Amino acid sequence: MKKLLTALMILGGLTLALLAQVPAPTEGRFGKLGGEFTPLAPPEIASGPVPRLHDGRPDLSGPWVGGGSNNDLEADAGLKPGALDAVLLPWARKLRDSRKEQDEPYLYCTPMSVPRVNPYPWRFVQAYTAHGPTHIFVIHENGDAGANRQIFMDGRPHPEDPLPTWWGHSIGKWEGDTLVIDTVGYNDKFWIDGRGTPHTEQMHTIERWTRINYGTMTNDFTLDDPGAFSRPVQLKFVARAVPPGHELMEFICTENNQYGIAGGITNVYGDKGYGLETPAK
Amino acid sequence: MRKLVTVVGIVAIVVPLLAQAQAPVDTGVLGRVDALGQEVKRLPAPTGPPPRLADGTIDLGDGIWVSRPFGADIGMGLKSGDVLPLLPSAKALMGSRKPADDPMVWCLPLGVLRYSPYPFRFIQNYTHRKPTHMYILSELMRTYRQVFMDGRRHPPELDPTWFGHSIGWYENDTLVIDTVGFNDKGWFDRKGTPQTERLHTIERWRRVDVGHLVQEVTIDDPGAFSRPFTVTFQAELSNPGDELIEYVCNENNQYGIASGVTPAQPAK
Numbered sequence: 001m002k003k004l005l006t007a008l009m010i011l012g013g014l015t016l017a018l019l020a021q022v023p024a025p026t027e028g029r030f031g032k033l034g035g036e037f038t039p040l041a042p043p044e045i046a047s048g049p050v051p052r053l054h055d056g057r058p059d060l061s062g063p064w065v066g067g068g069s070n071n072d073l074e075a076d077a078g079l080k081p082g083a084l085d086a087v088l089l090p091w092a093r094k095l096r097d098s099r100k101e102q103d104e105p106y107l108y109c110t111p112m113s114v115p116r117v118n119p120y121p122w123r124f125v126q127a128y129t130a131h132g133p134t135h136i137f138v139i140h141e142n143g144d145a146g147a148n149r150q151i152f153m154d155g156r157p158h159p160e161d162p163l164p165t166w167w168g169h170s171i172g173k174w175e176g177d178t179l180v181i182d183t184v185g186y187n188d189k190f191w192i193d194g195r196g197t198p199h200t201e202q203m204h205t206i207e208r209w210t211r212i213n214y215g216t217m218t219n220d221f222t223l224d225d226p227g228a229f230s231r232p233v234q235l236k237f238v239a240r241a242v243p244p245g246h247e248l249m250e251f252i253c254t255e256n257n258q259y260g261i262a263g264g265i266t267n268v269y270g271d272k273g274y275g276l277e278t279p280a281k
Numbered sequence: 282m283r284k285l286v287t288v289v290g291i292v293a294i295v296v297p298l299l300a301q302a303q304a305p306v307d308t309g310v311l312g313r314v315d316a317l318g319q320e321v322k323r324l325p326a327p328t329g330p331p332p333r334l335a336d337g338t339i340d341l342g343d344g345i346w347v348s349r350p351f352g353a354d355i356g357m358g359l360k361s362g363d364v365l366p367l368l369p370s371a372k373a374l375m376g377s378r379k380p381a382d383d384p385m386v387w388c389l390p391l392g393v394l395r396y397s398p399y400p401f402r403f404i405q406n407y408t409h410r411k412p413t414h415m416y417i418l419s420e421l422m423r424t425y426r427q428v429f430m431d432g433r434r435h436p437p438e439l440d441p442t443w444f445g446h447s448i449g450w451y452e453n454d455t456l457v458i459d460t461v462g463f464n465d466k467g468w469f470d471r472k473g474t475p476q477t478e479r480l481h482t483i484e485r486w487r488r489v490d491v492g493h494l495v496q497e498v499t500i501d502d503p504g505a506f507s508r509p510f511t512v513t514f515q516a517e518l519s520n521p522g523d524e525l526i527e528y529v530c531n532e533n534n535q536y537g538i539a540s541g542v543t544p545a546q547p548a549k
Binding site: 108133137 | 334389390405409412416418425525529531532
């Protein structure tokens with residue numbers, strides 16, 4: 001028993017030390033990552049071992065909260081103030097500073113995309129098919145705004161000339177216990193944080209997801225966008241597990257959004273005879 | 282060379298013949314014609330025994346499915362001669378609904394039964410326990426349904442939601458999904474066939490062969506219908522290599538951003 005206690009204390013001590021290195025969640029418009037809107041697994045569970053699949057791979061299912069940018073890419077990734085500004089190209093800095101909060105695409109229920117998360121949980125879903133593990137999907141609680149993201153695990157390469165999309169084209173592979181996701185083909189419409197940090201269609205991201213213990217998963221994130229940054233940026237985010245038994249709930253952004261239906265939108269087609277007041281034919 | 286010319290000559294004859302033979306408007310020389318008038322060369326859905334997972338379960342998740350028919354009228358799924366047992370209140374509500382009230386045109390979720398010409402996909406998840414959830418992704422709206430496969434029951438009291446609370450299990454080769462806890466906002470179809478919070482659905486999904494999936498749904502909603510009834514729909518497996526693609530309704534919608542929405546209360 002004493003041995004077990006000692007082991008637990010050592011493990012706990014190690015975990016705390018690890019946790020101390022990772023950035024504290026930033027406060028801001030979109031809330032804190034974890035603890036505020038979504039409960040986290042308590043320490044005695046979080047410090048437990050990594051659950052593994054039958055094939056020996058770590059089970060990354062989650063649900064998780066955090067693990068990406070939210071209010072401020074620089075602070076969320078634990079960079080020193082000004083570190084990101086130093087590599088952000090002048091036009092991109094200017095564009096970011098000119099962006100207004102109400103122009104944020106996410107407020108219009110369009111996808112947050114990579115590496116963005118919000119205070120709501122999400123999970124990796126490893127698809128299980130007769131052809132093996134062909135896809136991993138990322139499912140976000142904030143439904144239509146986060147929606148689902150598709151990662152091809154069947155070894156295919158990126159297409160040569162992908163059509164720019166919100167989520168881009170993602171291919172994944174395992175390197176030991178780390179899930180590596182490589183994505184290109186993004187459009188330039190989403191903001192990579194609440195400050196409006198911009199990017200271009202040249203953006204290429206590499207996520208390295210490693211589950212350290214039951215409650216902690218790191219995302220070593222390479223952001224390479226020669227259109228907006230003077231050099232590739234290396235960032236580190238941490239996702240935390242929600243308590244066992246907690247599930248994603250239904251969140252319909254479009255329905256609750258102050259910029260959407262609930263905001264009483266203007267029907268610009270009204271004068272053409274279309275829209276809300278059109279009588280049924 | 283002469284041979285080639287002859288071949289070309291034959292093809293030249295065959296093409297007009299084909300054009301004549303396949304007279305219907307929605308068919309071209311190569312096959313079906315899509316909404317833009319482009320010919321779509323699609324392989325027919327395959328037949329043969331459905332694939333199985335290592336544990337013997339029928340695999341529903343190895344490709345993407347397209348419902349036929351879809352969405353226009355839930356009554357299309359009734360047995361011939363049967364009619365929807367709509368209560369007078371439900372009939373009146375339907376009559377008052379306008380096309381622009383359709384939740385779909387507002388990028389809101391399609392309900393459990395309302396599929397679209399866009400594909401959907403089952404994801405059987407893989408965890409350190411046995412498969413605990415089934416997700417059903419829809420390309421349109423990019424929404425997902427969550428079905429608990431871990432043997433849990435419905436909670437005694439539920440917050441009404443668009444997709445409700447779904448529990449699923451297998452009965453031999455049939456996936457059964459039982460759902461309660463719906464809100465009353467969803468439309469079953471484009472006609473506005475209504476539902477209430479008392480709706481209870483039991484779906485039975487059978488992959489009868491590789492390329493065909495039969496969905497039989499019992500609808501029990503004493504708030505809208507005078508008796509439970511069953512509708513049957515079918516889905517076909519899309520061609521090998523087809524994947525769900527990105528669809529962002531909120532971006533393209535005439536009622537959404539594309540219409541030049543102005544926020545009622547700009548953020549501070």
